[in-house]
Every structure is written in structure tokens, then in C-alpha cells.
Amino acid sequence: MITAGSGRWRSAGGWLARWVWHCQIWLAAWLVLGMLAWASDHSIVIVAGVLCLGFLPGIAGAVWVGSGPVSFERWMAGPWRRYRWRRLITRRWEAICRDARLAERRMIIRRNLHGDRLTVESWRYPRLQRVQASGHAVELGIRARSGQTVAELEAGVERIASILDAVTVRSWPVSWSMIMVELIMADVLTIPVVAAMPDRQLVDRVRLGRCQSGRDWWLPITGRHTLCVGCSGSGKGSILWGICGGLAPAVHADTVRLWGVDLKAGVELAMGRSLFSAFARTPDEARQLLAGLAGILRERGELMAGTVRQHQPRPGDPLHVLVIDELAALTAYAPADARRDVERLLALILTQGRALGVVVVAFVQDPRKEVVGMRGLFTQTIALRLRSPEETIMVLGDGMAARGPAHRISPTGPGTGWLVEDTGQVDRVRADYWPDPLIRQVAHHYPTRVLSDLRSAEPEAAGSRADEPRLRQPRQSRQRRAV
The missing domain is CATH 3.40.50.300 (P-loop containing nucleotide triphosphate hydrolases)
Structure with a gap:
């Protein structure tokens, strides 16, 4: 018989396995430190301590996932995931615009100090004015570049969602030059939820x-x-x-x-x-x-x-x-x-x-x-x-x-x-x-x-x-x- 507690600890084991896979460089560095400690001093205690420090974050996270998955999602996994989404979008925004065909390439002719004509490549991008993440969604405020329409921005929204591997996307204009884009990064509707007993009066x-x-x-x-x-x-x-x-x-x-x-x-x-x-x-x-x-x-x-x-x-x-x-x-x-x-x-x-x-x-x-x-x-x-x-x-x-x-x-x-x-x-x-x-x-x-x-x-x-x-x-x- 599978109980809820065993299911939580099984998910904790899966989380630890994924952590080990994603932190290979971290663990390899601590393994090298352990080998150096063994080569310099044959003390088993020092080597064991070095290796335990390397695995300590993963073990602590697995224990937290098994004992309190809700608090782990609220205080650790959720904020870290939303931070990675915001960091990815802000750092790669120009590359995302080029791949989504929202940027404009221009060739500018300039002259150097010797009077020679040089052709310089220049890119113009839509401006990312807002990046806000909440729950499993990321909301972007995008302002069109000069000469670009809102319809052209909305035409590239699906390409942005494909680049960022979003589940679904929707957009709506807020002015003649700006749109809001909501990217759903994880599908939470696949998990059914049982209703709870109502406890307050609701009319509206x-x-x-x-x-x-x-x-x-x-x-x-x-x-x-x-x-x-x-x-x-x-x-x-x-x-x-x-x-x-x-x-x-x-x-x-x-x-x-x-x-x-x-x-x-x-x-x-x-x-x-x-x-x-x-x-x-x-x-x-x-x-x-x-x-x-x-x-x-x-x-x-x-x-x-x-x-x-x-x-x-x-x-x-x-x-x-x-x-x-x-x-x-x-x-x-x-x-x-x-x-x-x-x-x-x-x-x-x-x-x-x-x-x-x-x-x-x-x-x-x-x-x-x-x-x-x-x-x-x-x-x-x-x-x-x-x-x-x-x-x-x-x-x-x-x-x-x-x-x-x-x-x-x-x-x-x-x-x-x-x-x-x-x-x-x-x-x-x-x-x-x-x-x-x-x-x-x-x-x-x-x-x-x-x-x-x-x-x-x-x-x-x-x-x-x-x-x-x-x-x-x-x-x-x-x-x-x-x-």
C-alpha cells in the first residue's frame, strides 16, 4: 500500500537525482577537493567532511521536499524558478527578438579617420519595459521600436513563446505602441484538485x-x-x-x-x-x-x-x-x-x-x-x-x-x-x-x-x-x- 508520506519521499528522491544531474560541475569540484585532501593528508575524517559538504545542499533540499513540499515550493523552488525566468529573458532579450523576427537590421555607412567608407551593421530592438513573474507565469511589457506597429509585435508573440518553451501564451495591447504578453511556463491544470468546504458568504x-x-x-x-x-x-x-x-x-x-x-x-x-x-x-x-x-x-x-x-x-x-x-x-x-x-x-x-x-x-x-x-x-x-x-x-x-x-x-x-x-x-x-x-x-x-x-x-x-x-x-x- 502506497501512502502519502511514501509518495512525498519518493518525490524527494527524484528531486535529489535531478539535483545531482544538474550540479555535476559542483560535485566534480568537491570531488577534486576531496582527492587533494586525500593526497595531502590521509585523514579519512577530512575527506569525508569535504565530500559531505559537497552533497550537503542536495541532501538538505531532498529532506525539505520530503517533509514539507508546500513550504519548499513557496519559499525555495518557486522564487528560484521565477528568478531564472526573469534572468533568462532580460539577458537574452536581443537574441530572442532576432530569432522572433521582431528586430530590424540596418546597414550604416560611415567613414573612418582616413576617409574610407565602412559599412557597419546595426540592430534595432523592441524595448522590454517590464518583466514580472508570479506563480507559473511571466508577464512582459514590450514597447514597439520606431516604425513598428502593435500588430507586428503580436505576430511575434507565438515565436517568443516557442523560444522560451512556454506552455501557452496570450497578449493584449495597452496602447498604440505597447503590448502585454503573458507566458505560461508550466501547465498546472493537469493535476486535479478536490474542492474544499466553503466557509464565507459570497454573492458577487x-x-x-x-x-x-x-x-x-x-x-x-x-x-x-x-x-x-x-x-x-x-x-x-x-x-x-x-x-x-x-x-x-x-x-x-x-x-x-x-x-x-x-x-x-x-x-x-x-x-x-x-x-x-x-x-x-x-x-x-x-x-x-x-x-x-x-x-x-x-x-x-x-x-x-x-x-x-x-x-x-x-x-x-x-x-x-x-x-x-x-x-x-x-x-x-x-x-x-x-x-x-x-x-x-x-x-x-x-x-x-x-x-x-x-x-x-x-x-x-x-x-x-x-x-x-x-x-x-x-x-x-x-x-x-x-x-x-x-x-x-x-x-x-x-x-x-x-x-x-x-x-x-x-x-x-x-x-x-x-x-x-x-x-x-x-x-x-x-x-x-x-x-x-x-x-x-x-x-x-x-x-x-x-x-x-x-x-x-x-x-x-x-x-x-x-x-x-x-x-x-x-x-x-x-x-x-x-x-
């Missing part, structure tokens, strides 16, 4: 996992409608329970109320049933639930008109979050009579709910317009593993198949996806894994205090159907009307 945003730079991934909730698209097994459940679990303390304080729709017999959302104020498993129940949210919109709109333009969640007047596990089952595969009402009510919530404190978080496998006709009403989208570049363009937008290739995500990394940030930049993220025992524990520890009765929304749904145009009846003949 929730932490779902990590970005590719190693920083925390925070997803905005207030004032946003979120659509998460991914094929089967792509990890939509990690994002779903990351949102619901992250909002659980606020749910218990009645600052947030969750409304769940799961037409797959309630298999997914039933795991945390006590977190939801209302729960729908059938199309009719979903229609009643949406009608109840539409009533909340109407009441809040009347109270907020002329007073405030943006709802502020507070206990007793919470943020309402509608969680739909499989949107296609509600908008494409439900019976026709229920689908008509559901589409109308859902479109009403998507168009009016953000300012009134009612937001939607929906999950779907197929992003086509035939399945999700109101795809454009969602203000932020997350693309997990998809099947084709066309689906990536449907979810993230035009030109995103190359910048955010969600169709190239490996099936071995569930929860990994691409999203478009507020700045327009694309970032790769991975959500933490939520096991079933943790979901049940969170639901038991932070249950909702308010339960809504879906039957009270039936008049609203009936009234909405009464407003629909009636079918025209055939006219009676004049003879029959006279009789």
Missing part, C-alpha cells in the same frame, strides 16, 4: 478553481447570465456544484436563493436538494417555477422603478439564481405546449433579470441554435470540451477556434475549459472536483431557510396562456344565423 462571485497561470479562478455571478457548454463527461458537474457550493453560506443566510431545474429525473441536483428553495423535475413543474420567477421580476420592477437601477442582495431580499442542468431538455425536447410557455418565460428572465437580481446559470451539451435558440442572451459563456471547431466558434465567438481551442481539450482533464474575460482575452481554466460526500455535507451544513411552493405560480402561467391569440372560428352561414 465564487471561486471555481484555477487559471492556467496558477491564480484562483473567480466567476462573477451578480448581474451575469452564465451558459456552460460541454459534451458528456467534460466536467459540467464540477462547475455546477462549484457555483451552488460556493453560494451555500449565502443561501443559508437568505442572501441568495437557488432555484433548480433538472429534467433528467432530478439525478444531478437532488444530491444537494436542501440548498434549493424550489426544485423542478418535470416540464410542468419547470413552467410553474419560471412563472414564479417572472412574478418576482414583476414585483421587484414595481418596487425599484424610479428608486434604484441595480438590485443589491441582502437577507430577506436575496439574489435569485436559476440553475438549469440540461437546458436542451427544457427548450428543445419538452412537450410543445410546455415548451412554448417555458421559452417565453425564460426569455423574459434573461432580458430583464440581471438588473432585478434574477440570474440564470444553464448547462447544455449541444450549442446549436436549433437547441439553444436564446444563446445570445447569456452574458458570459464557458466552453468545456467540445466536439469540433465549429462548436467552439458557436460558444466563444468568431475567431476563437485558434485562441481558445475547446475542441482540443483532453478527455483526461474534466473540468478544463476556455472562457472570454471582460477584457476580451481568452483564458484556460479548470474547476475543482466536487465529490458526492462533499456535496451532501455542504447541503446538510448550509440548508436553505425558505421553500417556495410551485403551485402558487399556476395562476401566473394560466394568465400568460390567456394572453395568447385564440384560433379563429369558422363563420356560420346566414341561413343558420337567421334560424
Whole structure:
């Protein structure tokens, strides 16, 4: 049986082996000193002491890695690695620019003291104004040389990433002559992380996992409608329970109320049933639930008109979050009579709910317009593993198949996806894994205090159907009307 302690010491042994390989010159120098000490004095103690001093840094580092890998990464390995990245870039910047075809070569004709004409080679380089490393990423601020455009700088960004052996790269302009470049030097998203028990109230945003730079991934909730698209097994459940679990303390304080729709017999959302104020498993129940949210919109709109333009969640007047596990089952595969009402009510919530404190978080496998006709009403989208570049363009937008290739995500990394940030930049993220025992524990520890009765929304749904145009009846003949 392999324990966590044995795994740590095995990694320490691997670290020591790599240290010995990289420090061959150091060890060779100490071995020569040991041989000189043996030749001058045959004292075994002196020779052993010299050799032990040579191996002392490696042995101390291996012991530190085995006993405290987190502290070793924080205080030793991480700072040293970031220092090497900064030193490499600053020292080799001119060579990097030449290899990336960002430098300009000019031939200058000069005259010497004797009046002879000489041709001198001169290079002009973009200016490296900023080098900052944090986590597993390096951020560069590059200012274009005279006569160079931002588009020409961005064309050489991928070459810079290839020269420095970066995992991924992204860039964005900050002015007409300067761009920022983020180089991801190590892929930390390959290692899965299990979510932890939430311990503080979060309303505006929730932490779902990590970005590719190693920083925390925070997803905005207030004032946003979120659509998460991914094929089967792509990890939509990690994002779903990351949102619901992250909002659980606020749910218990009645600052947030969750409304769940799961037409797959309630298999997914039933795991945390006590977190939801209302729960729908059938199309009719979903229609009643949406009608109840539409009533909340109407009441809040009347109270907020002329007073405030943006709802502020507070206990007793919470943020309402509608969680739909499989949107296609509600908008494409439900019976026709229920689908008509559901589409109308859902479109009403998507168009009016953000300012009134009612937001939607929906999950779907197929992003086509035939399945999700109101795809454009969602203000932020997350693309997990998809099947084709066309689906990536449907979810993230035009030109995103190359910048955010969600169709190239490996099936071995569930929860990994691409999203478009507020700045327009694309970032790769991975959500933490939520096991079933943790979901049940969170639901038991932070249950909702308010339960809504879906039957009270039936008049609203009936009234909405009464407003629909009636079918025209055939006219009676004049003879029959006279009789």
C-alpha cells in the first residue's frame, strides 16, 4: 500500500537525482577537493567532511521536499524558478527578438579617420519595459521600436513563446505602441484538485478553481447570465456544484436563493436538494417555477422603478439564481405546449433579470441554435470540451477556434475549459472536483431557510396562456344565423 508520506519521499528522491544531474560541475569540484585532501593528508575524517559538504545542499533540499513540499515550493523552488525566468529573458532579450523576427537590421555607412567608407551593421530592438513573474507565469511589457506597429509585435508573440518553451501564451495591447504578453511556463491544470468546504458568504462571485497561470479562478455571478457548454463527461458537474457550493453560506443566510431545474429525473441536483428553495423535475413543474420567477421580476420592477437601477442582495431580499442542468431538455425536447410557455418565460428572465437580481446559470451539451435558440442572451459563456471547431466558434465567438481551442481539450482533464474575460482575452481554466460526500455535507451544513411552493405560480402561467391569440372560428352561414 502506497501512502502519502511514501509518495512525498519518493518525490524527494527524484528531486535529489535531478539535483545531482544538474550540479555535476559542483560535485566534480568537491570531488577534486576531496582527492587533494586525500593526497595531502590521509585523514579519512577530512575527506569525508569535504565530500559531505559537497552533497550537503542536495541532501538538505531532498529532506525539505520530503517533509514539507508546500513550504519548499513557496519559499525555495518557486522564487528560484521565477528568478531564472526573469534572468533568462532580460539577458537574452536581443537574441530572442532576432530569432522572433521582431528586430530590424540596418546597414550604416560611415567613414573612418582616413576617409574610407565602412559599412557597419546595426540592430534595432523592441524595448522590454517590464518583466514580472508570479506563480507559473511571466508577464512582459514590450514597447514597439520606431516604425513598428502593435500588430507586428503580436505576430511575434507565438515565436517568443516557442523560444522560451512556454506552455501557452496570450497578449493584449495597452496602447498604440505597447503590448502585454503573458507566458505560461508550466501547465498546472493537469493535476486535479478536490474542492474544499466553503466557509464565507459570497454573492458577487465564487471561486471555481484555477487559471492556467496558477491564480484562483473567480466567476462573477451578480448581474451575469452564465451558459456552460460541454459534451458528456467534460466536467459540467464540477462547475455546477462549484457555483451552488460556493453560494451555500449565502443561501443559508437568505442572501441568495437557488432555484433548480433538472429534467433528467432530478439525478444531478437532488444530491444537494436542501440548498434549493424550489426544485423542478418535470416540464410542468419547470413552467410553474419560471412563472414564479417572472412574478418576482414583476414585483421587484414595481418596487425599484424610479428608486434604484441595480438590485443589491441582502437577507430577506436575496439574489435569485436559476440553475438549469440540461437546458436542451427544457427548450428543445419538452412537450410543445410546455415548451412554448417555458421559452417565453425564460426569455423574459434573461432580458430583464440581471438588473432585478434574477440570474440564470444553464448547462447544455449541444450549442446549436436549433437547441439553444436564446444563446445570445447569456452574458458570459464557458466552453468545456467540445466536439469540433465549429462548436467552439458557436460558444466563444468568431475567431476563437485558434485562441481558445475547446475542441482540443483532453478527455483526461474534466473540468478544463476556455472562457472570454471582460477584457476580451481568452483564458484556460479548470474547476475543482466536487465529490458526492462533499456535496451532501455542504447541503446538510448550509440548508436553505425558505421553500417556495410551485403551485402558487399556476395562476401566473394560466394568465400568460390567456394572453395568447385564440384560433379563429369558422363563420356560420346566414341561413343558420337567421334560424
